Amino acid sequence: MSSSTSHVVTHPIPYTVEIRPDTGLFNAKLGVWLFLASEVMLFGALFSSYILLRIGGGATWPHGSTILNVPIGAFNTVVLISSSVTMVMAWASLKMNNLGRYRLFMGLTILCALTFLCVKSFEYGQKFGVPHGTEQTTEHVTQTAEHAPPHQTALAVTVFSSIAQSLIQSFKTPGIGGKIFPSLLAIGIIFAFVKNWKKTLIAFVGGGIFLSILLTLFQLGMKSSHHYFPPSHNTFMGIYFTLTGLHGLHVIGGIIVNSYLWLPGIRMWQNDPERFTNRIEVAGLYWHFVDLVWIFLFPVLYLL
Amino acid sequence: MHDHDSHSHELPFWKKYIFSTDHKVIGIQYGLTALCFLFFGFCLVMLMRWQLAYPGAELPLIGKWFGETRMPDGRMLPEFYNQLGAMHGTIMVFMGIVPLAVGAFGNYIVPLQIGAPDMTFPRINMVSYYAFLVGGIVMLCSFFVPGGAASAGWTSYPPLADLASGNFSQKFFTGQTLWILGMVCLITSSLLGAVNFITTIFQLRTKGLSMMRLPFFVWAQLITAFLLLLAFPPLEAAGVLQLMDRLAGTSFFLPSGLMVSGQPYAATGGGNALLWQHLFWFLAHPEVYVLILPAMGIVTEIIANNTRKPIGGYKAMVYSIIALGFLSFIVWAHHMYLTGMGTMISAFFQTTTMIISIPSVVILAALFITLWGGSIRFNIPMLFALAFLPMFGIGGLTGLPLGLASADIYLHDTYYVIGHFHYIVAPGTIFALFAGIYYWFPKVTGRKMNDFLGHLHFWPSLVAMNFIFFPMLIQGLAGVSRRLYDGGATYAHAQPVLYLNVVMSWAAWGLAIAQIPFFINFFTSIFKGQKVESDNPWESTTLEWATPTPPPHGNFTKELSVYRGPYEYSVPNAPKDFSPQYQENI
Numbered sequence: 011m012s013s014s015t016s017h018v019v020t021h022p023i024p025y026t027v028e029i030r031p032d033t034g035l036f037n038a039k040l041g042v043w044l045f046l047a048s049e050v051m052l053f054g055a056l057f058s059s060y061i062l063l064r065i066g067g068g069a070t071w072p073h074g075s076t077i078l079n080v081p082i083g084a085f086n087t088v089v090l091i092s093s094s095v096t097m098v099m100a101w102a103s104l105k106m107n108n109l110g111r112y113r114l115f116m117g118l119t120i121l122c123a124l125t126f127l128c129v130k131s132f133e134y135g136q137k138f139g140v141p142h143g144t145e146q147t148t149e150h151v152t153q154t155a156e157h158a159p160p161h162q163t164a165l166a167v168t169v170f171s172s173i174a175q176s177l178i179q180s181f182k183t184p185g186i187g188g189k190i191f192p193s194l195l196a197i198g199i200i201f202a203f204v205k206n207w208k209k210t211l212i213a214f215v216g217g218g219i220f221l222s223i224l225l226t227l228f229q230l231g232m233k234s235s236h237h238y239f240p241p242s243h244n245t246f247m248g249i250y251f252t253l254t255g256l257h258g259l260h261v262i263g264g265i266i267v268n269s270y271l272w273l274p275g276i277r278m279w280q281n282d283p284e285r286f287t288n289r290i291e292v293a294g295l296y297w298h299f300v301d302l303v304w305i306f307l308f309p310v311l312y313l314l
Numbered sequence: 315m316h317d318h319d320s321h322s323h324e325l326p327f328w329k330k331y332i333f334s335t336d337h338k339v340i341g342i343q344y345g346l347t348a349l350c351f352l353f354f355g356f357c358l359v360m361l362m363r364w365q366l367a368y369p370g371a372e373l374p375l376i377g378k379w380f381g382e383t384r385m386p387d388g389r390m391l392p393e394f395y396n397q398l399g400a401m402h403g404t405i406m407v408f409m410g411i412v413p414l415a416v417g418a419f420g421n422y423i424v425p426l427q428i429g430a431p432d433m434t435f436p437r438i439n440m441v442s443y444y445a446f447l448v449g450g451i452v453m454l455c456s457f458f459v460p461g462g463a464a465s466a467g468w469t470s471y472p473p474l475a476d477l478a479s480g481n482f483s484q485k486f487f488t489g490q491t492l493w494i495l496g497m498v499c500l501i502t503s504s505l506l507g508a509v510n511f512i513t514t515i516f517q518l519r520t521k522g523l524s525m526m527r528l529p530f531f532v533w534a535q536l537i538t539a540f541l542l543l544l545a546f547p548p549l550e551a552a553g554v555l556q557l558m559d560r561l562a563g564t565s566f567f568l569p570s571g572l573m574v575s576g577q578p579y580a581a582t583g584g585g586n587a588l589l590w591q592h593l594f595w596f597l598a599h600p601e602v603y604v605l606i607l608p609a610m611g612i613v614t615e616i617i618a619n620n621t622r623k624p625i626g627g628y629k630a631m632v633y634s635i636i637a638l639g640f641l642s643f644i645v646w647a648h649h650m651y652l653t654g655m656g657t658m659i660s661a662f663f664q665t666t667t668m669i670i671s672i673p674s675v676v677i678l679a680a681l682f683i684t685l686w687g688g689s690i691r692f693n694i695p696m697l698f699a700l701a702f703l704p705m706f707g708i709g710g711l712t713g714l715p716l717g718l719a720s721a722d723i724y725l726h727d728t729y730y731v732i733g734h735f736h737y738i739v740a741p742g743t744i745f746a747l748f749a750g751i752y753y754w755f756p757k758v759t760g761r762k763m764n765d766f767l768g769h770l771h772f773w774p775s776l777v778a779m780n781f782i783f784f785p786m787l788i789q790g791l792a793g794v795s796r797r798l799y800d801g802g803a804t805y806a807h808a809q810p811v812l813y814l815n816v817v818m819s820w821a822a823w824g825l826a827i828a829q830i831p832f833f834i835n836f837f838t839s840i841f842k843g844q845k846v847e848s849d850n851p852w853e854s855t856t857l858e859w860a861t862p863t864p865p866p867h868g869n870f871t872k873e874l875s876v877y878r879g880p881y882e883y884s885v886p887n888a889p890k891d892f893s894p895q896y897q898e899n900i
Contacts, residue, residue, distance in 0.1 A: 025517050037434040037517050044509045048543050055551035066586050242563030245584045252558050
């Protein structure tokens with residue numbers, strides 16, 4: 011009884027760490043699934059509204075790719091999917107009792123999320139861009155990419171067919187070529203402590219391809235011109251800003267939670283590693299949901 | 315567990331009573347705040363009833379206090395009347411009854427009835443209360459912004475609500491925008507609460523308390539939590555869209571070619587006003603069940619306890635309430651028969667509406683059957699619970715004609731609708747909540763409420779309620795619209811039933827007077843009420859009565875096990891007429 015009493019003092023609520031046998035869950039895991047169910051209803055209602063408004067709009071509804079910046083959207087999709095992968099790696103690192111790797115992968119997750127937001131704000135900025143006449147910034151952007159071959163937009167949408175070309179292109183283009191080697195080097199360093207030259211090589215090649223796709227998409231996205239398409243422009247822009255804005259708020263929420271778990275919240279690992287690992291799992295479930303919403307948003311808004 | 319007790323005494327005042335994470339303190343905070351909002355919402359409608367009974371007359375004594383923008387010379391402006399109507403509905407539903415039924419009773423009673431030390435997420439529970447409080451304060455503040463509070467009805471139908479208070483560049487500090495922001499806070503609050511309730515009920519049930527041994531009140535709270543969890547987000551989505559319409563100039567709910575005061579409205583159009591109605595009623599129909607299910611739960615506890623009988627058909631009631639939960643998601647468009655959405659859709663929703671009345675009737679019938687052959691104790695909680703049955707019955711049965719598309723053509727938007735849902739919510743739910751207050755008061759405070767004042771509260775309230783709401787049914791059948799600022803005085807067809815406005819208004823003010831004994835009783839009994847001798851003064855079977863009185867932080871002095879179902883009263887050959895769930899040998 012004495013041992014259980016001391017247990018009660020630290021965790022007055024049962025099943026915060028251990029799994030309740032009849033439900034097979036610890037409390038927070040059930041809690042986050044319920045929360046996500048609610049989130050599904052929130053975004054579900056907005057997607058339904060989109061469908062209804064689009065049907066109502068009929069032929070006047072614009073094609074997303076004529077207004078939105080598809081390469082930048084594709085870039086952000088890749089970034090966000092990567093952040094989900096690193097989130098899983100962060101949780102798996104804790105399961106394997108490796109706090110250093112947890113710090114690394116959680117840091118990468120936050121970095122990806124911040125990248126997503128930066129790119130998104132750039133994209134928003136384009137929509138509030140200067141109306142006709144003063145296109146100085148646009149010219150500046152196109153100048154840096156003027157050596158790029160034609161038909162780039164189609165190339166970027168079909169990502170897989172572009173792998174080879176983008177590799178060649180990234181080496182051709184001075185702007186990208188200058189960036190690719192430091193990127194490869196960074197990835198090499200990350201995987202160097204795997205101490206397995208095969209894995210390092212795979213990471214080198216895979217990471218190189220991955221990064222060059224990202225950079226190509228980014229470069230193509232930067233090329234797009236600024237125009238003045240605020241939410242009040244039409245219903246499509248309205249629903250675009252509403253959906254991506256609400257999703258952006260969820261990304262900010264995820265960054266706050268993950269940053270807490272990355273820096274101050276990590277203290278819990280010393281006293282209660284199991285509970286801390288559970289927290290990462292729960293935060294991860296939320297993060298995958300945010301990712302999933304974007305995976306629906308990208309084709310619905312940009313491609314359809 | 316002794317540690318907890320001593321621990322709680324060490325907490326400073328602000329941690330113990332203000333930013334407390336104890337579900338009981340949070341429950342009391344919810345309860346007191348919600349009672350204040352209920353009273354405030356009631357005051358709003360008492361003002362409206364003056365205008366309806368005596369249109370355009372000067373309100374004596376207090377009329378001049380409301381200022382030139384609301385009641386010049388004590389005479390109510392139509393704009394102010396609209397604000398009162400919109401805010402009465404919003405406050406009563408979202409800030410009065412739901413927080414009292416779910417926030418207060420759910421928080422206080424559910425963990426006790428399942429033998430849990432607290433809710434699963436105590437800090438989230440606290441945040442839930444404060445989100446509610448902030449939402450409530452935002453709503454109250456909206457009365458003082460230029461143009462006053464929201465005045466597009468509690469349903470906030472666009473285009474009216476979209477366009478309220480002018481050009482979108484000036485719309486931030488206006489009633490309708492603050493209404494949306496307040497609703498977002500309230501939705502956040504109920505989302506956090508709902509997650510907490512469901513995890514608590516699934517995860518923290520004590521040993522031996524299987525789902526089919528849960529008290530019916532816990533079942534009611536569980537289903538309610540699911541409704542709050544899944545039905546509220548679409549309203550949040552709708553709120554976000556309306557916020558965009560108001561602040562960012564989008565046209566989600568504005569059709570093309572909209573004319574305002576003879577001028578084309580400067581928006582791109584292409585939206586759909588019906589979209590708001592679908593999103594709104596997708597919440598607001600389940601919301602009706604959020605209002606009634608906890609009341610059914612409370613009434614079931616009290617009726618079983620005071621008839622000294624097991625309730626008639628516990629399993630049938632549980633299955634019915636689950637069915638109610640599911641069905642309540644597919645009946646929403648019966649509020650929209652007259653929007654021109656098409657007869658096929660009307661036929662579908664009319665069918666589901668008729669089906670959903672079956673489980674409601676099963677529950678009500680089970681409660682009536684429980685009375686049969688019981689040795690009923692007519693104490694104050696039981697009187698309120700007994701009054702609930704016919705009042706809810708009237709409310710439910712008057713709803714059936716509204717659920718039929720053809721009958722609704724005539725009845726839609728008349729006082730009949732108001733009479734119908736007030737019968738469910740006022741003498742139904744509010745009576746059940748009063749019953750719950752009288753019933754659990756001894757557990758919360760260790761003292762009973764006064765019986766004489768209880769009678770003085772109950773009987774006049776019952777009479778006044780019926781004099782308010784039954785005439786509404788009559789007026790509605792005569793065709794009086796619910797939205798008339800003068801109560802129908804300018805309409806020829808309303809003349810024969812116009813005298814009822816005066817009856818209803820005086821009954822409403824009488825109802826206010828009938829609450830005075832309750833206020834006196836409530837506050838004096840906290841300090842001077844008759845002390846209860848045992849922890850189980852009503853000789854009940856459920857777990858909340860196994861705690862010390864009042865329950866300490868951490869609730870139970872020892873870990874409990876549950877050995878039987880929740881309502882084992884008058885078991886043959888048992889030594890007492892009640893067999894508590896937590897006693898192995900009776």
